[in-house]
Every structure is written in C-alpha cells, then in structure tokens.
Amino acid sequence: MSVDLEVIVSDTQDGKKQELRLWLRVLSTSKLISQEIRRRLRREFEATLPQFDLLSQLYREKDGLRLGELSRRTMVTNGNITGLVERLEQDGYVLRERLEDDRRVTVARLTDKGRTTFTAMAAAHEQWLRDMMADVDPIVVAGLLTHMGQVKQSVQNHLSGDDED
Amino acid sequence: MSVDLEVIVSDTQDGKKQELRLWLRVLSTSKLISQEIRRRLRREFEATLPQFDLLSQLYREKDGLRLGELSRRTMVTNGNITGLVERLEQDGYVLRERLEDDRRVTVARLTDKGRTTFTAMAAAHEQWLRDMMADVDPIVVAGLLTHMGQVKQSVQNHLSGDDED
DNA sequence: GGGACATACTTTATGTTTCAACGGATAGGC
DNA sequence: GCCTATCCGTTGAAACATAAAGTATGTCCC
Secondary structure, rough: OOOOHHHHHHHOOOHHHHHHHHHHHHHHHHHHHHHHHHHHHHHHOOHHHHHHHHHHHOOOOOOEEEEEHHHHHHOOOOOHHHHHHHHHHHHHEEEEEEOOOOOOOOOEEEEEHHHHHHHHHHHHHHHHHHHHOOOHHHHHHHHHHHHHHHHHHHHHHOOOOOOOO | OOOHHHHHHHHHHHHHHHHHHHHHHHHHHHHHHHHHHHHHHHHOOOOOOHHHHHHHHHHOOOOOEEEEHHHHHHOHHHHHHHHHHHHHOOOOEEEEOOOOOOOOOOEEOOOOHEEEHHHHHHHHHHHHHHHHHOOOOHHHHHHHHHHHHHHHHHHOOOOOOOOOO
C-alpha cells in the first residue's frame, strides 16, 4: 500500500521545499517500517512497538527506571506510561514499586521473564531491520545515520516548547 | 592524542547493527517532528496531523477520492478513514457522497471552506519545516532526500505482508 | 505548624491506530 | 433468476497518542 503524500509536493522541484519534501519522505518511510515492525511484533510476540521500546529501555538499566525517566526516553507522554507499564506488569514482564525515600516515585524494573522475552524480541527485531534495508549500501546507511543526527539536532534546537533527548 | 583508527573504522563500518541504529534514529526524529507539528497544528488550526494529511490529498483532486484510495495514499487503514472523514465532515471541511454507478463507493471531496483552510495550513506547515531544519546544510538535505528514498524502496521490496505499489 | 509551590504519577476526554468481523453492493458462473 | 466470491465501507475492541485536570507527596519559607 501507499502512494505517498510526498509525491504531491515533489512536482514543484524548486529547492525551496526541500525540507518539506524530506519531512514527508521521513514520515512515510517511518510509517512504512513501523507498520511492518508492528505486524511482526504482534504476530510473533504479541507485543506492540511502544512496549518493545519500553522494554529495551529497562533492559539496559538493571535497577529499573522511574516512570518519568521512561517517559522521557521513550518519548511517550506521562499519562501514557501508566497504562503501558500496567499492561506489561499484568503480562509479567515488569515489576513496579514505590520508593521509600520519595513516596511519589514509582520505579519499573524487568522481571526475569521480561528479560528473557526481550532478548528474543531484540534479536528478531535486529534481523528484520537488516532484511528490510538489505538493498541499501552500507556506506549510505552510515551517511544517513550521521545526517539524520544533524536533522534531529536542528529540530531540537528549534522546538517551540521545550526539549531534549 | 593517540586514537587508534581501528575503533573509528569499526565503528562506522562494522555494519552489523547500523541498520538498527538508523531505524531508531529515524523513528525518534520522526516522532520529534511529528510531535512538534501536532502541537502547532492543534494550537493554530485545531487540526491533527492525519487530518492534515487527508486534506492535502483531497486538495489536489478536485473531483475527490474514494475512501479506499484515501486509505492507500495516507497509509491509514480503512477502518480509520471512516472516522477521520466523519469528523472532517462535521467540521465542514469535507463532503461525502455515494456514487451512482457503484453504490458501494463513497467519494470524499473538499468544500470551499476546507480548501481555504488547507491553503493556510499548508503554508504554515512548510514554514515550520524550514525553521526546524534551519541548521542543516541544504546539500545534506538533498542527499538525505535521495538516500531516504533508497531506504524506503528497499523496505517496500521486503515487506512480509503482501502488497506494494 | 501552615501556606505556597513544585514534583511524580494517575485520571479523563478526545482522536488515531490496528485488526477482525460484519453487512451491503457488485460481478461472474450457472 | 440465483449462488457465490469479491470488493467497499462501517463497526467494535484494545492499545496508544495528546492535553488537561486531579491527587498525593515533598520542599521551601515564613
């Protein structure tokens, strides 16, 4: 599926709209990959992309993370983290507990089951990406990595609200 | 400072996880821009990004589009188009009517109000993107446009599901 | 202590996303 | 005419997105 939004704009070739065109291309590509990853995560692991993202954050932090920190890292809004962690807790992948020092704070941590499952998911996930980008020259991939970093940085510098990564 | 080249080389060229890293960077960048665009669309036009996408498709088609075609172009699933168009119809931006020839088909078309509003949104949208990417060299933008195209093409060639375009 | 304020998380309301399943409409085979 | 397969759109449930309001809890300052 997909003829894209970008096609619409691309007929006016003047360089003025390059940034817009790049955004539309990034958006459609990101959507395309997301949908594919979502499908496979669902089919093979009965998990969602945000869940996978959240697990990968916890995987690197043996001691767990506060929900607010999770929110920042996954770029998922605060209100949404609550439900996300709740479901993962029900599935037995995550534990949630309050801090003694500060009763406002909740820390989420991977269970052993969560750790094991995530390892399998991560391996599959990495392979999917290699497959999907198989036709792209590794040199190009490396270049994209760098230049997309520049774009991200520029965007962060020009946010209307506040920011960071 | 004795930096060994090897580290640098293996870092940029040990392509094993480069695809994964690129995907994560594309995803976070895309999320970042999406969130910003959403904020501004909401604040200044009380619209959402999918709505904007949909309007932009209709803008170029005086005669309107069938919902199925809209679904393909916006990369939004069928079930979602229904609600999207419904809300846009309530707001008076879009008209919906059934075909005489084929009573299964519904065609959506912009109203004058929708056309006017979209024009303003599109202009603002384009400016926002220029602002956000202001720190990126135009040469880099052009390169990204090309190379992201290659990525997109590669992904489309390796979808597990089925369809392509 | 008590009031003002900030922080951390939850809740609520609205919209978008996916998938699966349903019904109406059309087209083809008989 | 009639059966069946297919196409088109809608509907429903569960998950996730946002913003905004609510609830504790912690902190500061008088």
